[in-house]
Amino acid sequence: MAAAELPALATEVPALATERRFAQRLRMGGAGPCALWQDGDSGPGNAWKPSGSWTGATGCSRCPAAAWPCPCWRRSCPSSACPRRCPVSCSGSRLAQPAGCEPRRCLSPEPRGTALPQDAVPSRAARRLSPARRLLQELRRLLPAGWPPELERDLPHAWQRHGDLLLLGEDSFSGPAWERLGPELWETVASALGARRVARRGRVMPDGMRTPSVTLLLGQHGWVEHVDNGIRYTFDVTKCMFSPGNITEKLRVASLPCSGEVVVDLYAGIGYFTLPFLVHAGAAFVHACEWNSHAVEALHRSLVLNGVRERCRIHSGDSRQLQLRDVADRVSLGLLPSSEEGWPVACRVLKKDTGGVLHIHQNVAARPAQAAVLLPERGSAEAASSAGEAPCPPEHGGQEAPGARLRPEWQRWAAATAARIQGLLAELHGRPWRCSVLHIEAVKSYAPHVHHLVLDLKCQPVPPV
Numbered sequence: 001m002a003a004a005e006l007p008a009l010a011t012e013v014p015a016l017a018t019e020r021r022f023a024q025r026l027r028m029g030g031a032g033p034c035a036l037w038q039d040g041d042s043g044p045g046n047a048w049k050p051s052g053s054w055t056g057a058t059g060c061s062r063c064p065a066a067a068w069p070c071p072c073w074r075r076s077c078p079s080s081a082c083p084r085r086c087p088v089s090c091s092g093s094r095l096a097q098p099a100g101c102e103p104r105r106c107l108s109p110e111p112r113g114t115a116l117p118q119d120a121v122p123s124r125a126a127r128r129l130s131p132a133r134r135l136l137q138e139l140r141r142l143l144p145a146g147w148p149p150e151l152e153r154d155l156p157h158a159w160q161r162h163g164d165l166l167l168l169g170e171d172s173f174s175g176p177a178w179e180r181l182g183p184e185l186w187e188t189v190a191s192a193l194g195a196r197r198v199a200r201r202g203r204v205m206p207d208g209m210r211t212p213s214v215t216l217l218l219g220q221h222g223w224v225e226h227v228d229n230g231i232r233y234t235f236d237v238t239k240c241m242f243s244p245g246n247i248t249e250k251l252r253v254a255s256l257p258c259s260g261e262v263v264v265d266l267y268a269g270i271g272y273f274t275l276p277f278l279v280h281a282g283a284a285f286v287h288a289c290e291w292n293s294h295a296v297e298a299l300h301r302s303l304v305l306n307g308v309r310e311r312c313r314i315h316s317g318d319s320r321q322l323q324l325r326d327v328a329d330r331v332s333l334g335l336l337p338s339s340e341e342g343w344p345v346a347c348r349v350l351k352k353d354t355g356g357v358l359h360i361h362q363n364v365a366a367r368p369a370q371a372a373v374l375l376p377e378r379g380s381a382e383a384a385s386s387a388g389e390a391p392c393p394p395e396h397g398g399q400e401a402p403g404a405r406l407r408p409e410w411q412r413w414a415a416a417t418a419a420r421i422q423g424l425l426a427e428l429h430g431r432p433w434r435c436s437v438l439h440i441e442a443v444k445s446y447a448p449h450v451h452h453l454v455l456d457l458k459c460q461p462v463p464p465v
Contacts, residue, residue, distance in 0.1 A: 134193070135192040135193060136155065138189075138191065139155070139188065139189075142185070143177075151175065154171070154173050155173075156169055156172040156173075160244070162242075163224050163226075164197055165195060165199060165219065165222070165237065166195040166199070168198065168199070168201065169200075169201060170202050173185065186198045186217045186218035187218065189218075196218075196219065197216070197218055197222075198216075198217045199215060199217055199222060199238065200215050202214060202215065214238045221236070222238035222239070229250060231275045231276060231279050232302060232306055233271060233302050234305060236294060239294035239295075240294050240298050241269075243272070245443070245444045245452075248443060249441065251276075252441060253277060253332075254276040255281070256277075256281045257281070258283040258329075259281075261284060261329035262283070262284060262285050262287070262330075263277050263283045263287070263329065263331070264286075264287045264322075264327065264328040264331045264346075264349045265286060265288045265331075266289050266334075266342045266346065267289065267290070267332070267334045267342070268288035268290040268314070269290060269292070270295050270298040271299045273334055274312065275303070275308070279306055283311070285313075287324060287327070288313070288314050288315065289317075290314065291316070293316070296314060300314060322345055324349045326349070326352050327349055328346075329351060329354075330356050330357045330358075330359070331358050333346055333358065334359070335361060336362075336446070336452060338362050338363065339362065343420070344424055350459060354460070355458070355459045355461055357457065358421065358457045359454055359456055359457075361453070361454050362454075362455070363446050364409060364453050365409065366409040368449050406440055410453060411440070415437070418435040418436070418455075419435075421457060422435040429461065433460065433462060435459050437458075438457065439454075440453060440455055440456075
């Protein structure tokens with residue numbers, strides 16, 4: 001084989017190609033892969049030293065009669081494995097075992113052209129343990145005396161990560177055996193999963209504020225920072241909830257054309273939608289209403305973090321008592337399971353001369369046996385509102401294609417909500433209004449056969465004839 005054919009031979013031993021020194025040898029000019037060790041110290045500080053040149057598939061120029069490959073090349077007798085001198089001597093058709101080499105590294109001769117078997121070199125990805133396996137491994141070390149099967153059922157299979165804080169599920173480590181380990185357990189969990197603080201989630205309290213029941217297991221405080229779509233949210237996990245399931249709606253809100261608008265967020269929380277309106281949608285100003293004092297503090301901090309504090313006014317307290325009137329181009333009603341109590345307030349804050357858009361959140365049930373129906377195309381007669389007006393053109397960049405599938409219950413809910421809002425506005429202002437359904441967004445499944453929906457409703461006063 002000519003020297004130009006050397007790369008073809010190198011492909012016979014792909015495992016060795018992962019060795020840094022072997023790759024360096026292949027790049028060296030004139031010295032082939034069968035280069036022999038020179039006499040001298042082969043300690044870890046020395047590199048490969050060629051004492052011969054490559055002339056064929058299995059021979060060395062120093063021993064032309066050799067019919068077998070050099071085992072120290074094929075089986076990599078590296079400096080790290082042989083602390084003593086590791087010369088290789090070729091004698092006819094046999095190879096002498098180098099002094100100081102492990103027997104398994106110096107193989108018996110094989111016929112010319114036959115690749116010697118090699119130990120598999122696992123990839124870096126194969127050697128890397130998954131977080132769950134790493135946690136299991138560390139916990140087994142913590143309990144060397146025994147590992148009952150019921151303990152494995154208590155291990156978390158998923159968790160939320162907020163910076164250096166892990167938020168475990170409510171069923172994680174619930175058995176009495178774990179409680180006896182005390183703080184050492186949580187230090188082990190944090191170390192195995194690369195965190196510094198650990199908390200465990202409980203059930204949401206039925207206090208009207210959706211206050212989480214979260215226990216801090218390791219650490220001094222529960223304040224964390226979470227980044228969604230380039231927006232920084234900060235909150236105390238033991239006092240406030242963060243719902244990752246609303247990410248699609250937050251992204252949609254961020255894409256709305258709100259430039260120059262005034263927005264009222266009747267249920268601001270920690271800023272789920274207030275911040276996307278300000279940071280990405282281009283709202284000129286947002287009135288944020290929230291009655292949970294812990295959420296109000298989190299919202300204030302997040303507004304400062306994102307540099308939009310001067311464009312937002314926080315109204316702390318019950319939004320039903322809000323004194324604003326005739327200010328909003330857009331109102332967000334993000335309360336579940338229903339925001340119906342806020343509908344009269346939303347109607348009051350809408351601009352009475354031009355109207356605006358309401359984003360109404362609701363949990364809507366649908367029977368599973370009911371087949372989905374096609375949403376009438378925008379502008380068609382079937383899509384007209386109860387006031388007989390056709391819907392306005394899409395304001396969401398056309399992302400909802402005509403003919404999108406909606407369930408009949410969803411459409412009936414949207415039509416009933418539009419009629420109700422239209423009546424409230426007419427009663428409030430003493431003149432007719434028209435309400436048109438712009439869009440129905442299915443955010444997520446809230447429970448079996450129950451979906452979290454958002455209705456975008458365009459509300460405008462009917463001009464006098």
